Amino acid sequence: MASVFQHPPATPRQAARRRSRLDRVLDPALFKALGEPTRAKVLACLVKCGRACSVTEVAECCSVDFSMVARHLGALSRAGVLRSRKEGRTVWYEAAPDLARRFREIADAIEEWTGTGCCGDEGCGCEPGKA
Amino acid sequence: MASVFQHPPATPRQAARRRSRLDRVLDPALFKALGEPTRAKVLACLVKCGRACSVTEVAECCSVDFSMVARHLGALSRAGVLRSRKEGRTVWYEAAPDLARRFREIADAIEEWTGTGCCGDEGCGCEPGKA
DNA sequence: GGAATACTGACGCCATGACGCAAGTATTGG
């Protein structure tokens, strides 16, 4: 997975032109959705819950207004962070099944350029090429 | 690594109280820094470059003003996304060495609860995949 | 010393968005 190593360009200008997987996975929309403290808490809440929750349920663990929670959930859903499913008059939100994979892809895309490993040298115990 | 599986709480309110690694790694400051398109591009640029670059160099591949690039680099540095090193009158910015690790930790923290490695062994009573 | 280079900081402008409130829209149960 980390076997594909990219040779770095000489200058940032050349680097900007060189399109790679990194540009695709480094999605500002994803980060913007998670950059709001309340939304980050809501996501953590849903992940830990491990099941789909209604807006009312989620709002019970938030300090902000109910309508704000509904809007935050909608924003997270639009960003692909959550999955929503309507059932009668209640909407069920749960963490997107590919969420962990998306973050792992970002880590992999970075290591395509930095090479494998956390520190590069200095026997830190990390194994190159595998997590 | 996925051996540490957390049993999900019944309600979101209980989930919010249950503090875990997920709350620590899901840092809004990190996401807010990366949630701005220009900053995301700057980071990708620096990662692909594979070396430390000066503000002037980075500014050459950006459409915004020089002072804005300097501010963006400062913001990314303050968020722990970049490392900065001053040398004479130029400041060198490069991607933080633990950046990939941070994203991988997020993926791991999520899977602590969604449990891809669980439920294959020692019946813990939770159902894999669907909730 | 003086000029050029490399960056930082202080404004001001303006778009975005988080927030609460309140009204509106389904959907369900009696």
Added chain:
DNA sequence: CCAATACTTGCGTCATGGCGTCAGTATTCC
């Protein structure tokens, strides 16, 4: 049919932040 439930949406307020401009600071070179 009416009321309660579960969300959604419109509106006004206010704080944050991205942006350019321009002035300031530090450092290097001649």
